[in-house]
Amino acid sequence: MIKERIHTIKPEIMEIFEHLHQHPEVSWKEFQTSDYLTQFLQKNGGRVRTLNHTGIVAEMGEGSPVVAVRADMDALWQEVNGQFQANHSCGHDAHMAMVCGVLLILQKFSSLPPGTVRFLFQPAEEKGTGALKMVEDGVVDDVDYLYGVHLRPELELGDGFAAPAILHGAACFVKGRIRSDDAHGARPHLGANAIEVGATFVSLLNNIHLNPMLPYSVKMTSFHAGGESANIIPGSATFSIDMRSQSNEGMEKLVSKVFEIASSLEKLFGVDIEMETGANVAAAEVHPEAQAFMEKGILNVLGIDALQPPLVSTGGDDFHFYTIKRPHLKATMLGLGCGLAPGLHHPNMTFNKDALLNGVHILSETVLETLKEGKGKRGRQHVD
Structure with a gap:
């Protein structure tokens, strides 16, 4: 059912990606990005909560479990063809487009399994400070499961393949x-x-x-x-x-x-x-239950031959501060193969845009599996 819906929203996903790609903004200055996403989320039924910075939180559904999907928003400042400029060479434009796609897919269901789906659009990943600020804002205090996504270079993961976790250092x-x-x-x-x-x-x-x-x-x-x-x-x-x-x-x-x-x-x-x-x-702290749900999502979409083991990467991502600061979170990050070359942070990085549909599909399946089978827990102890 999701597969058919994916193709109906493909033009909108590509439009979102192209807009974000053409309007990159650096860490803590993602003002136009934030305004654009806020309008999109409100238009498509998300209950939006703005923060005292450029980050955004939106929700659909109610009750437990609370399942969150996070996208990073900021671009790099780098030299591109001889001119310094903001540039989405790390794939954050793709991550935002995929998370928007998940909302579009779930919004088309007449009824969803009980639970709350929360969409987190986080600033300043490239500075390593955005996740910490979102934690400080309390946006994951009541979250049970947290999912992220990151495009992977061709040399690390081939187009059409996916991994249920990225073990960042x-x-x-x-x-x-x-x-x-x-x-x-x-x-x-x-x-x-x-x-x-x-x-x-x-x-x-x-x-x-x-x-x-x-x-x-x-x-x-x-x-x-x-x-x-x-x-x-x-x-x-x-x-x-x-x-x-x-x-x-x-x-x-x-x-x-x-x-x-x-x-x-x-x-x-x-x-x-x-x-x-x-x-x-921080280094990755992957929860086996969250990883298992992501594996199910990959299997449902791409099949057993495309499922790869967790990726070990010497790169880093501030996504893992969520689990460090809130140990109750069951979290993992999808590694998405997409033919990305020459590499992340290369000023002329490109990838297969059709892989965005795989990402939307996998994340949507994962969220649905989690809502159906995941358990919410209350009365957690927080560690700062």
Whole structure:
């Protein structure tokens, strides 16, 4: 039944995608995107609740269980054909179009199984801060099941295939500054050389060892010190550090070791090292029950030959902050093969637009399966 309905709404799904693709907006500035989606949701029977930012919540149905579907809204700021601009090279335009498609499909049912379907349109995924703000707003406090979706590159998942979970890794980015006084090149004993501090920092980062069975990495990705004068020993420098781990526990250990190294270098060289954590993305926490419902959705739409195992990705997504902050949530993210090339975040990324229909169909089937078989639970304990 859904298959026939998918084809009737295909023109509208494609229209939504093209509009969003042609009007990209960067993190926390998704104003036109928010207005467009709000009008669409209200027009199609969604009970819309706007927030004190660009995020949107819409609902249909009532009672338990509460099943939520999340789409990210923001675009990247990057150089495209020689010009810097907002650009949907991560597929968020596709994610929004698919979630809108789910609402269109469910809205066509004369009656749905008991329960509430909630549609979450979340800003600022690329900043790693949007999900945390939505959690703070309480939009998932009473949610039982949470589903997301992300297009996957062709090299990771072929067109026409799908995975019931994406096992993203954790990522943490630190910016720092080394502070000391400059010294004359002829008198190195009168100051600390920030370049030497940085070189020692890099060496010690390379000596961090965690469990080798756990994928992880830590590296300095930028370092700036000194000026045009070759006879001045720079006392100050700025730097950035990129950390990755496939588990949240591993990330905690990495961060702790990096800050311990900085503290030791302060004492060794007699300098001040200031460090500030920027974007911080959690590793995936997938619930087996949610994954099982997503598997059913994929099987119902694409069949057993197209069902792939959960994807392990070193990339990150702030979707997983929902489950970190609200452990009661049963969540997973659909990995959708769509012929995406050359890759995510490439300024000229393209994919097979017909795969949007597969995504709408799978998510709709998953939501219906969850409403029919899922159980809601009340009186949860929240962890901040």
